[in-house]
Amino acid sequence: MSLQQEVEALKKDKNAVILAHNYQRPEVQDIADFVGDSYGLSVKAKETSADIIVFCGVDFMAETAAILNPDKKVLMPSMEALCPMAMLLGVDELRSIQNSNPAADTVLYVNTHARAKAYADCICTSSNAVEVVSAMDSDSVIFGPDINLAHYVGKRVSKKIISAPKHGFCPTHHLIEPQDVEDARKKHPNAVLAVHPECQPGVQDMADYIGSTAGIIDYTQKSDACEFIIGTENGIIHRLKKLSVDKKFYPACDMTVCPTMKTVTLEKVRDSLWDEKDAVEVPGGVAEKARAAIERMIDIVGKS
Numbered sequence: 001m002s003l004q005q006e007v008e009a010l011k012k013d014k015n016a017v018i019l020a021h022n023y024q025r026p027e028v029q030d031i032a033d034f035v036g037d038s039y040g041l042s043v044k045a046k047e048t049s050a051d052i053i054v055f056c057g058v059d060f061m062a063e064t065a066a067i068l069n070p071d072k073k074v075l076m077p078s079m080e081a082l083c084p085m086a087m088l089l090g091v092d093e094l095r096s097i098q099n100s101n102p103a104a105d106t107v108l109y110v111n112t113h114a115r116a117k118a119y120a121d122c123i124c125t126s127s128n129a130v131e132v133v134s135a136m137d138s139d140s141v142i143f144g145p146d147i148n149l150a151h152y153v154g155k156r157v158s159k160k161i162i163s164a165p166k167h168g169f170c171p172t173h174h175l176i177e178p179q180d181v182e183d184a185r186k187k188h189p190n191a192v193l194a195v196h197p198e199c200q201p202g203v204q205d206m207a208d209y210i211g212s213t214a215g216i217i218d219y220t221q222k223s224d225a226c227e228f229i230i231g232t233e234n235g236i237i238h239r240l241k242k243l244s245v246d247k248k249f250y251p252a253c254d255m256t257v258c259p260t261m262k263t264v265t266l267e268k269v270r271d272s273l274w275d276e277k278d279a280v281e282v283p284g285g286v287a288e289k290a291r292a293a294i295e296r297m298i299d300i301v302g303k304s
């Protein structure tokens with residue numbers, strides 16, 4: 001039996017569903033029931049009737065699925081799949097910024113840990129950050145941990161954005177420099193540039209399109225252009241090529257790889273389904289508060 005067949009058999013046997021992020025290894029994406037961005041994966045996790053969710057992504061994504069599904073088992077095939085950006089915002093720092101800005105609402109990027117989410121008024125993903133921040137009542141919003149996404153939002157809303165922490169960013173996206181884009185444009189003069197809002201402001205300013213991973217996929221599918229320079233984690237290229245076979249995709253920078261995302265392998269997915277260990281657990285009180293903030297985001301997006 002091939003590894004793929006083993007995974008399929010275990011999945012059926014255990015009434016499990018496999019959710020995978022757009023940055024996952026090609027073979028992991030190909031075995032998944034749903035591949036998507038952070039927002040799409042949260043919604044799928046909420047809707048599933050499976051007993052077990054195998055989450056092929058990083059810690060904060062699996063945690064979000066577990067928070068939305070307190071009665072289901074959410075498995076992380078790799079315990080090394082930890083998002084370094086999510087580690088940047090500690091509760092003490094967040095509480096101190098909140099105490100200094102009592103009138104501000106707090107919107108946290110989904111790339112945070114549950115214990116920080118528990119102190120947020122609302123969560124956002126890159127696909128809805130502008131919408132969520134605009135929906136807050138107050139004129140100032142504490143936003144974190146990504147300063148690059150904060151820059152993207154700040155340019156599109158008429159509210160004061162207070163970054164928490166001051167200099168948080170994704171080490172993978174931050175690697176892409178404007179010079180990389182210029183070099184890629186010289187090599188591919190007919191290509192349009194689609195980037196993630198986790199990229200530096202200088203890269204965002206050069207882009208034809210800025211959006212979440214699902215947004216980038218949708219944009220390239222609908223665009224009349226035939227060639228694209230992609231400014232996000234390079235795992236997305238597999239999906240882009242699969243969905244638009246006649247189009248060409250070039251990474252803006254060859255080094256844009258999220259190492260922890262790649263710790264999830266097909267073998268680990270099989271083992272995870274087999275022994276069911278490493279289920280994500282979020283303490284009840286934290287989960288309840290974080291769930292309210294995540295569901296508020298889903299409500300805001302649903303109403304728009």
Ligand code: 13P
Nearest residue numbers: 037038039125126212213
């Ligand atoms: P998306 O929500 O766009 O999939 O992004 C998640 C992420 O971690 C980007 O680095």
Ligand code: SF4
Nearest residue numbers: 083084085170172258
């Ligand atoms: Fe975290 Fe960046 Fe990896 Fe996304 S690409 S999971 S933000 S480290």
